[in-house]
Amino acid sequence: MDGHSHNSSDLAIRAGMETDLDAIYALECATFEGDRLSRRALRRFLRASHRPLLTARSGGRVIGYILVSLSSRSAAARIYSLAVQNDQGRRGVGRELLIAAERYASAHGRSRLRLEVRYDNAPAIALYEKLGYRCFGRHTDYYDDGAEALRFEKALIPAQK
Numbered sequence: 001m002d003g004h005s006h007n008s009s010d011l012a013i014r015a016g017m018e019t020d021l022d023a024i025y026a027l028e029c030a031t032f033e034g035d036r037l038s039r040r041a042l043r044r045f046l047r048a049s050h051r052p053l054l055t056a057r058s059g060g061r062v063i064g065y066i067l068v069s070l071s072s073r074s075a076a077a078r079i080y081s082l083a084v085q086n087d088q089g090r091r092g093v094g095r096e097l098l099i100a101a102e103r104y105a106s107a108h109g110r111s112r113l114r115l116e117v118r119y120d121n122a123p124a125i126a127l128y129e130k131l132g133y134r135c136f137g138r139h140t141d142y143y144d145d146g147a148e149a150l151r152f153e154k155a156l157i158p159a160q161k
Ligand SMILES: CC(C)(COP(=O)(O)OP(=O)(O)OC[C@H]1O[C@@H](n2cnc3c(N)ncnc32)[C@H](O)[C@@H]1OP(=O)(O)O)[C@@H](O)C(=O)NCCC(=O)NCCS
Pocket: 031, 081, 082, 083, 084, 085, 088, 089, 090, 091, 092, 093, 094, 095, 096, 116, 117, 118, 121, 122, 123, 124, 126, 127, 128, 130
């Protein structure tokens, strides 16, 4: 399969399963140099009953994933990780994963979605701003290499009861 064979009509977003672990961990390693989720942590999320990890699949393969953290005492959910396979970039996969995460957070009663992003991650910042996220603060010395994180937030439309 070449890098251009994905078309959006065969893109499917669904809860990840434990059988996706190898593919997700490979994607994690290929995408991030530092601040990676361990295989063990990913397995724990894939086993969690509330299914917080959503995958994007195309042609039977996992090409992206997003992980949503639901803290029990917060009105905000948080994007814990988001990655799209490098050769599948700029085709709307990240956008679809983020929209699915927003629905997931609403369905779990959260009214806001928050995330942190490296100050110099222009593609991710462009995606978040395009989908209506606002920068509301920063964390200094946030990443393994000491880089700063920008904090973004979006108010969610309540889920239909
Ligand atoms: C950030 C990331 C998830 C974006 O995924 P993607 O599937 O390529 O994004 P999409 O195709 O849905 O892009 C949606 C919009 O985001 C913006 N965008 C995405 N990639 C961009 C880039 N490289 N440069 C500029 N803008 C970009 C654009 O506005 C784009 O809309 P457009 O293509 O109509 O102009 C992906 O690049 C990735 O996995 N990066 C490495 C991991 C990472 O940084 N994760 C986020 C950590 S906070």
